Amino acid sequence: MQAQKIEQNNLAAVGLMSGAMLFIPLMDIIAKYLSTSLPPLEITFGRFLFQLIFASIAILVVGNRSKLLGNRPVINLLRGTLLALASLFFFTAVKYMSVATAISIFFVEPMILTVLAVVFLKEKIGARRIGAILVGFMGALIILRPSFAEVGLVSLMPLVTATLFSGYLLLSRMYASSDGLLPIQFSAGLAGTVILGTALMVTTSLGLEGAEFLLPDPWQLGLLCMIGAISYVGHGLVVLAFQRGEAGLLAPLQYLEIVSATLFGYLVFSDFPDGLTWFGIGLIIASGLYIAHRERKQSDA
Numbered sequence: 001m002q003a004q005k006i007e008q009n010n011l012a013a014v015g016l017m018s019g020a021m022l023f024i025p026l027m028d029i030i031a032k033y034l035s036t037s038l039p040p041l042e043i044t045f046g047r048f049l050f051q052l053i054f055a056s057i058a059i060l061v062v063g064n065r066s067k068l069l070g071n072r073p074v075i076n077l078l079r080g081t082l083l084a085l086a087s088l089f090f091f092t093a094v095k096y097m098s099v100a101t102a103i104s105i106f107f108v109e110p111m112i113l114t115v116l117a118v119v120f121l122k123e124k125i126g127a128r129r130i131g132a133i134l135v136g137f138m139g140a141l142i143i144l145r146p147s148f149a150e151v152g153l154v155s156l157m158p159l160v161t162a163t164l165f166s167g168y169l170l171l172s173r174m175y176a177s178s179d180g181l182l183p184i185q186f187s188a189g190l191a192g193t194v195i196l197g198t199a200l201m202v203t204t205s206l207g208l209e210g211a212e213f214l215l216p217d218p219w220q221l222g223l224l225c226m227i228g229a230i231s232y233v234g235h236g237l238v239v240l241a242f243q244r245g246e247a248g249l250l251a252p253l254q255y256l257e258i259v260s261a262t263l264f265g266y267l268v269f270s271d272f273p274d275g276l277t278w279f280g281i282g283l284i285i286a287s288g289l290y291i292a293h294r295e296r297k298q299s300d301a
Contacts, residue, residue, distance in 0.1 A: 007244070008244055008245070009244050009245070010244075010245045010246060010249055012244055012245070013241045013242070013244040013245020013246075013249070013250060014241075014245065014249065014250065014253065016237045016238075016240050016241035016244070016245075017237070017238065017241035017242075017245070017250045017253045017254075018253055018256060019237055020234045020235070020237035020238045020241065021253055021254055021255075021256035021257045021260070022256055022257075022259070022260040023230065023233070023234050023237070023260070024230065024231075024234040024235070024257060024260075025099060025103065025257050025260045025261040025264055026230055026260075026264060027047070027227050027230040027231055027234065028090070028091075028094055028099045028102070028103070028261065029099055029261075029264045029265065029268055029269075030223050030226060030227050030230075031043050031044075031047075031091045031094055031227060032094040032095065032099055032269070033223070033268065034220060034223055034224070034227075035091065035094065035095035036095075037214075037220065038214055038216060038220060039210055039211050039212065039213075039214065040088065040091040040092040040095055041088060041196065041199060041200055041203060041211050042200060042213055042214065042216075043091050043224065043227070044084065044087050044088040044091050044192070044196055045192075045193070045196040045197055045199075045200050046216075046224030046225075046227060046228065047087060047091075047192070047224070047227045047228050047231050048084055048087075048188070048189050048191075048192025048193045048196060048228070048231075049189075049192075049193045049197070049224075049228065050224060050225050050227065050228020050229065050231075050232075051185065051188065051189040051192070051228045051231050051232045052186065052189030052190055052192075052193050053189075053228065054185075054189075054228060054229060054232040055182060055185040055186040055189050055232065056186065056189075058182055058185075059182055059186065062182065067183060068182075068183060068186050068187075069183060069186065069187050069190075070179035070180075070183035070184065070187060071179055071183075072175055072179070073187070075171060075175045076179065076183065076184065076187035076188075076191075077187055077190070077191045078171060078191075079168050079171050079172065079187070079188065079191075080187045080188035080189070080190065080191025080192055081191045081192070081195055082164050082165070082167050082168040082171070083164075083165070083168050083188050083191075083192065084188075084191060084192030084195050084196055085164050085195075086160075086161045086164035086165045086168065087161075087192070088196065089157045089158075089160045089161045089164065090102060090106065090157065090158060090161040092154070092157055093154060093155070093157035093158050093161065096154045096155070097147050097150075097154070097155060098265050098269065098271035098273070099261045099264070099265045099269075099271070100258060100261040100262040100265045100271060100272075100273055101143060101147060101271075101273060101277065102157075102158045103158075103257050103258055103261045104143050104258055104273070104277070104280070104281045104284060105140050105143050105144060105147075105155075105158035105159060105162070106158040106159075106161050106162045106165075107162070107254070107255065107257075107258070107284050107285070107288060108136050108137060108139075108140045108159065108162050108284060109162040109165055109166050109169075110136070110251070110287075110288045110291050110292065111132070111133040111136040111137060111287060111288070111291065112162055112163055112166040113166040113169055113170060114129060114133060114291055115133065116166050116167065116170050117170065117173070120170060120174070121170075121173070121174065126294075128290075128294065129290075129291060129294050132287045132290045132291050132294075133287065133291070135283050135286065135287045136283065136284050136287030136288065136291075138280075138283055139279075139280040139281065139282070139283030139284035139287065140159065140280065140284060141280070142276060142277070142279060142280030142283065143273075143277050143280035143281065143284075144156070145276070145280075181236055181239050181240065184239060185232060185235070185236060188235075189232075200213055201213075246296075249296075251288075251292040251295075252288070252289050252292050254288075255285050255288065255289075258281060258285075
């Protein structure tokens with residue numbers, strides 16, 4: 001049976017993407033709140049466990065159980081593993097630094113993806129894009145300035161997150177497929193649950209402080225469920241947006257995450273970036289927008 005073609009609608013895609021970007025940082029805010037009482041490894045495991053549960057329920061409701069892992073199960077599971085590791089590093093980072101700062105550093109991801117595409121896909125890169133990459137990394141260094149002095153190497157974790165997520169996107173670019181939303185969500189949930197669950201069992205058995213399983217109370221369990229729901233719905237909106245709109249149009253909208261992360265972080269934790277940090281954020285955004293602009297021009301050529 002041939003898959004139904006999805007109608008292209010840039011306006012709808014922009015709405016879906018904008019909603020997702022304003023919504024997803026709530027997940028990181030809740031993770032930061034929970035990190036005062038639960039290990040980041042357990043929080044990340046909870047995110048993917050509940051995402052797997054929601055995806056399984058959706059599959060049961062829809063009734064399409066064939067090819068649960070999609071057309072490329074190994075690739076989809078590998079992508080899910082990269083996403084799980086990226087989430088683990090990010091949830092660990094927000095335990096020690098503000099969500100807005102961590103997300104701002106994470107947005108060197110377009111620069112890292114550009115470099116990886118040159119290495120693995122042999123894509124050509126000009127002097128202007130190299131300059132944009134350097135500007136973006138300069139912005140990251142400016143943002144890292146106070147964080148590195150306060151928490152040390154932990155402040156580099158958003159950079160690790162960006163690298164892992166770039167690998168996730170690189171695989172998506174290398175193995176573009178017609179997999180629907182449910183196989184993508186199910187694969188990510190399954191890979192994250194298995195990998196992180198195994199790691200949690202090992203750390204608990206070894207008695208590693210700060211990484212041992214702690215039985216969550218009903219309130220904590222509800223918040224873990226909420227993280228899984230936000231992940232499932234938010235990233236589902238992103239997939240739906242990219243199925244309906246142009247990537248070059250949607251990519252810049254990801255920076256809306258900084259806006260909502262700053263707002264939620266201020267309301268919940270009274271965190272607000274200082275002037276120099278905003279300057280670094282501006283450099284990263286400008287760099288990312290320029291790279292998106294250049295990629296769009298090349299794709300139109």
